[in-house]
Amino acid sequence: MSLVIGKIVTTENNEIDKNGAFVRQTNRFITPFGDEPGQLPVEAGRYRLIWAAICPWAHRSMIAIKLLGLEDVISVGKVSPIRTPYGWEFSLDAGGVDPVLGIRYLPEIYALTDREYDGRATVPTVVDVKTGKVVNNDYFKLTYYWETAFKPFHKKGAPDLYPEKLRADIDELNHVIFHEVNNGVYKAGFARSQKAYEDAYNLVFNQLDKLEQRLSQSRYLFGDKITDSDIRLYVTLVRFDVAYYCAFKTNRNRIIDYPNLWAYARDLYQIPAFGETTDFEAIKKGYFLGDNAHNPYDILPLGPDVSNWHTPHNRDKQFSSSH
Template sequence: MTREVGAAGRFVRQANRFATPFGDGPGALPIEPGRYRLLWTPICPWAHRSVIVRRVLGLESVISLGTAHPIRTADGWEFSRDPGGVDPVLGIRYLTELYRATDPDYEGRATVPAVADVNTGTVVNNDYFRLTNYLETVWKPFHRSYAPDLYPESLRDEIDALNQVLFDDVNNGVYKCGFARSQAAYEEAFDRLFARLDQLNDRLATRRYLLGDRLTDSDVRLYVTLVRFDAAYYWAFRTNLRRIVDYPHLWAYARDLYQSYGFGDTTDFHAIKQGYAHVVASQDQFAIIPQGPDRSAWLTAHGRERLGGDS
């Protein structure tokens, strides 16, 4: 992350290198079942949201999934949990191999999520910001029956605007705190993060989901940060003003989502804690993994059915 530092010690996330959209337009990536493999690691919130959407929409038999170990090595994300220590479809040990095969001059971090074309063995898309939207729209012919519409046309402008706010202040906001390289940059990000969480808590007092009584792409994006907050960000990224359990509506909302199909069943708390413990290992040579949180708390009644919407 050392190269991703901007003015006044602010963390500036690297741009996506492979952003060709999926679709049927000129130059777009064709929609073909079995052609692509989604690569992720359970620690990563950006990748997790793609995995949630993939499952919720029923695309698991259409787009295969490769899972890297949650501890990022000096050589990048490693498929060490697979037999022989290589991804069984792509035959790579490290994600960096795939990036270099695609672009030998690539010098950035080899990030997840990354979508690989299994025919060519190359990265075709690592645009974490738009990937779920592609899964929700142009991949619709392969959605399961009765899959929710997470990106309805009538709400797209509102969803896009909200997603930008969530990215700036919350999703990336915790990283701006954790990777700040000046006290001023840290405090600026810290204040924006908690001001936004306060607003979101108030927003969710009278509605089940962010956009009312229907689950949308925005809820997926907020969830992946909330579910990592107390387990990792609170201690690893110094976002320690309040925990999510201290927000009555955010905490109930997070549990509601956790107990929904595709959310809790793709959330690996041990991997999250394991990965973030090693993110801060340079400051803590022992990289001790915390014992909490108590997972049973995530299964307690949330009472949000009274606000309407589908369970």
């Protein structure tokens, strides 16, 4: 990455393999939070989370932060949902600059942190405000840190999203959800061969069929309490009909066509931490406009109607006597 005439030139890794399949880049900044030597110290007010409303990985961090009551512990910056050729941009802020970090484009802070870094500057990004450097962009593990390392700062009555007795099961399911659903839709959408696309398409819908069956048996993925796994599944479900179905060609079914998945998604959406962090307009703009959208005339789809997310889900009544 280099700074040229005040503009940022980013070199993106080639994330397509020889068979035309999308292979997501690995994360560079993966130091965990904790109290052991070499770990990132757990302190209130020290870190700033940068997120984008389009991004499922960033969205799940925001849901966890709100559920756990960490809004006053971890400051939050937000980039535009439309990624520019220069990376994520703070165009939502006054003057187009993050008020804490003083940068216009997210890659700037990556360049200041590591001049040799040549991958994408991704969201979520955690910046140590004290040092002004990126310290973590490990989207896969970030919610675990909010749920465990930052437990001393959780609000009273905060849910246990990662209970010790279920951690092995949650880890196992999260691995499946990520590879076959969360990232599965991207594998379909970014495929550059028919076979890679069809493989990803089948992977996604085979797993959604299994999850539809699983959610016929319990209100949430692990019974009657929300866990980290529910956050991870939700962020793909809520983007599916408004973006992935069309933009990523995952068009065998919509989520609204699955009775259990659709009711389950509405159940979660109607919880403030989920619904208040879900911005359908930003999601559509992010996937259909901007640098990677392959939409030369920047036409934004008008539909679908999202008012139905507020309709009764009845899952509380359906499973009220089973626990």
